[in-house]
Amino acid sequence: MRAALVGVTKRYGEREVLRGVDWQIHAGERWALVGPNGSGKTTLLRLLAGREEHDGGELRRARALRVATVPQEDLAGLHISARAYLLKAFDDVLKKEAALERLHKDMAEGDATQATLNAAAEIQDWLLHHGGYTYEVDLERCFLGLGFAMEDCDRPCNSFSGGEQMRIKLGRALLDPADLLLLDEPGNHLDDTQRGWLGEFLKDSPRAFVVVTHDPEILEGAVDHVAFLLDGKLYTFRGDFASFQVQFAEMQKTRERAYEQQQAFIARTEEFIRRYKAGQRTKQARGREKVLSRLERVEAPLRGPDGFKLRLTFEAMTGEDVITVRDLRLAMGPNELSVPKLDLKRGQKVALIGANGSGKTTLLRALVGEVSPVAGEIRWGTNVVMAHYDQHQRRLPHGDSLFNTVGNLLKTPNREQIMGHLGAFGFGGTRAEQGVASLSGGEKARLHLLAVLLAHANVLLLDEPTNHLDVNGVAMLRESLQAFKGTLILVSHDEEFLEAIVDRTWAVAGGTVRTAAHYDPDLLNQAPEPVRIEGRKASPIKKQEPAPAPPTSRKGLSKNERFRAEKRKVDADALVARLSAEKEKLEKRFSDPDAVFQEDWRALHERFEKLKKELGRAEEEWLEATAALEEDDAIRGV
Ligand SMILES: Nc1ncnc2c1ncn2[C@@H]1O[C@H](COP(=O)(O)OP(=O)(O)OP(=O)(O)O)[C@@H](O)[C@H]1O
Numbered sequence: 001m002r003a004a005l006v007g008v009t010k011r012y013g014e015r016e017v018l019r020g021v022d023w024q025i026h027a028g029e030r031w032a033l034v035g036p037n038g039s040g041k042t043t044l045l046r047l048l049a050g051r052e053e054h055d056g057g058e059l060r061r062a063r064a065l066r067v068a069t070v071p072q073e074d075l076a077g078l079h080i081s082a083r084a085y086l087l088k089a090f091d092d093v094l095k096k097e098a099a100l101e102r103l104h105k106d107m108a109e110g111d112a113t114q115a116t117l118n119a120a121a122e123i124q125d126w127l128l129h130h131g132g133y134t135y136e137v138d139l140e141r142c143f144l145g146l147g148f149a150m151e152d153c154d155r156p157c158n159s160f161s162g163g164e165q166m167r168i169k170l171g172r173a174l175l176d177p178a179d180l181l182l183l184d185e186p187g188n189h190l191d192d193t194q195r196g197w198l199g200e201f202l203k204d205s206p207r208a209f210v211v212v213t214h215d216p217e218i219l220e221g222a223v224d225h226v227a228f229l230l231d232g233k234l235y236t237f238r239g240d241f242a243s244f245q246v247q248f249a250e251m252q253k254t255r256e257r258a259y260e261q262q263q264a265f266i267a268r269t270e271e272f273i274r275r276y277k278a279g280q281r282t283k284q285a286r287g288r289e290k291v292l293s294r295l296e297r298v299e300a301p302l303r304g305p306d307g308f309k310l311r312l313t314f315e316a317m318t319g320e321d322v323i324t325v326r327d328l329r330l331a332m333g334p335n336e337l338s339v340p341k342l343d344l345k346r347g348q349k350v351a352l353i354g355a356n357g358s359g360k361t362t363l364l365r366a367l368v369g370e371v372s373p374v375a376g377e378i379r380w381g382t383n384v385v386m387a388h389y390d391q392h393q394r395r396l397p398h399g400d401s402l403f404n405t406v407g408n409l410l411k412t413p414n415r416e417q418i419m420g421h422l423g424a425f426g427f428g429g430t431r432a433e434q435g436v437a438s439l440s441g442g443e444k445a446r447l448h449l450l451a452v453l454l455a456h457a458n459v460l461l462l463d464e465p466t467n468h469l470d471v472n473g474v475a476m477l478r479e480s481l482q483a484f485k486g487t488l489i490l491v492s493h494d495e496e497f498l499e500a501i502v503d504r505t506w507a508v509a510g511g512t513v514r515t516a517a518h519y520d521p522d523l524l525n526q527a528p529e530p531v532r533i534e535g536r537k538a539s540p541i542k543k544q545e546p547a548p549a550p551p552t553s554r555k556g557l558s559k560n561e562r563f564r565a566e567k568r569k570v571d572a573d574a575l576v577a578r579l580s581a582e583k584e585k586l587e588k589r590f591s592d593p594d595a596v597f598q599e600d601w602r603a604l605h606e607r608f609e610k611l612k613k614e615l616g617r618a619e620e621e622w623l624e625a626t627a628a629l630e631e632d633d634a635i636r637g638v
């Protein structure tokens with residue numbers, strides 16, 4: 001076993017980010033760690049790496065465990081070559097190699113003792129099993145895979161750009177012959193090709209690793225375990241990512257249904273208690289209170305705040321012409337992007353589409369003036385107030401706490417308004433007082449998006465704005481962009497999202513831009529008539545409200561009926577107790593991640609569903625019997 005966590009907790013100030021995490025990582029296991037932004041993935045990796053202390057529970061690491069992470073050091077001050085830096089990963093190998101060389105020298109000078117020969121053979125064997133004969137090739141493969149040219153390998157570290165230095169450091173972690181490799185969003189600094197290479201690399205890696213990523217290349221090919229972090233709890237699954245998704249969807253559904261059923265039951269019972277507590281049926285009301293207090297609450301399924309409306313306002317309209325591009329030529333490495341003509345008029349909403357590396361980003365950056373054209377002209381119209389969201393920039397607005405930051409952005413001290421916006425962007429409740437500097441990566445991006453949206457711009461350029469939002473957040477953004485009266489350029493991989501918002505397309509491909517006056521994702525492909533999947537998702541079927549309890553008759557019960565009702569009540573009570581106990585047991589098995597796999601998950605799930613139904617029925621039965629008896633008491637004036 002490499003590492004084990006038992007009931008590990010971690011808090012930041014008031015907030016408990018990890019609320020009892022159990023996890024075992026064994027040799028050779030390949031884990032993806034996923035979960036919403038801010039759920040604590042980075043925190044968990046830092047605990048594993050020993051870079052941070054946990055507050056409660058137990059964290060065990062195998063003795064002499066060698067953990068590799070992307071180094072935090074700054075390469076800007078490092079004069080040694082990239083090769084020398086990467087070679088540090090093989091310290092042990094190099095030491096053995098030197099020892100072997102010394103022995104060889106001794107042998108060449110006539111030392112032929114058995115001890116020397118044995119020592120040399122032993123080292124050779126060690127080298128064979130620790131990559132001692134392949135490390136140079138491994139290093140070069142990795143260097144190329146991460147997008148460098150071989151001749152760069154001997155350049156000093158500090159001559160590389162910031163992004164390149166990040167890639168070199170990633171290479172250092174990948175090459176390390178560690179027992180456990182920890183990677184936190186390694187794809188962030190890689191392009192498509194490099195990400196593909198990393199996916200392949202991890203697929204072939206014999207080492208245990210944990211990778212935090214959203215990258216399908218890695219998720220779909222390289223992992224055989226998935227850990228999902230949600231609300232401070234870790235759910236672990238054995239199997240590849242696709243099977244995780246299926247199992248997780250089932251689990252969510254179960255949880256949602258259980259929650260809804262229980263909420264309905266609670267509401268009905270509370271209503272009963274409210275109605276009768278003060279009257280002559282206090283006893284019965286108290287009985288129901290007992291049922292409620294005994295009830296083990298099903299946790300609410302993860303749901304963001306919904307129904308919030310984000311209004312995108314600005315002061316004045318732009319002129320009729322917003323962007324005019326003529327004969328534009330932009331440099332893209334050895335290639336060029338050439339754009340003879342582009343026009344964007346007031347109020348138009350355009351989808352900017354194109355494969356990664358096609359020049360989409362270059363065009364956007366040229367439009368906002370971050371890149372100068374080789375030739376041609378970009379003209380912005382009059383009265384333009386532009387705001388640009390780029391998920392990688394994360395330029396954070398100022399303000400010490402989230403509350404103050406959003407207050408500044410909204411230019412209002414109105415608490416309700418500020419809290420509404422914070423909640424909609426996933427920073428509700430006590431989070432409002434958190435310092436901006438301590439936000440997680442995804443949270444920073446989300447705050448940056450909020451800042452851009454609240455900038456009162458009449459022209460918005462949004463590059464993948466949905467990446468860090470949950471389902472409700474995406475719905476909210478879609479609505480506000482639909483209602484937006486200004487001009488919009490929108491980049492998104494989500495076709496449904498684009499289709500709902502935009503009314504035209506700019507497609508970047510083959511070194512130029514094609515346009516259409518409607519949304520047309522096929523503009524990118526020259527292939528004849530690609531098949532489109534028809535039909536939209538059916539709207540969810542409305543759940544029927546539970547039928548109101550039938551009015552009870554005003555006639556009293558006969559002696560026999562009364563006896564039966566009392567028996568029903570006692571039986572139901574016993575049944576509720578028995579089923580609750582069984583359900584509790586089953587729930588324990590659910591929360592024991594490994595058990596879920598040792599057992600037949602589906603059977604467990606089915607049993608659980610059935611149990612819940614039986615329990616619901618038993619509870620209803622109890623309530624009904626009790627109500628009948630109470631009604632009878634009331635009629636007979638007991
Ligand atoms: N020093 C700190 N003080 C207060 N809160 C913190 C601190 N560090 C992290 N947090 C909070 O703890 C939570 C978990 O942070 P963490 O960086 O582990 O999340 P994450 O899952 O890696 O998120 P992301 O997907 O956005 O990278 C976040 O809500 C973050 O704001």
Ligand SMILES: [Mg+2]
Nearest residue numbers: 041042440441
């Ligand atoms: Mg993180």
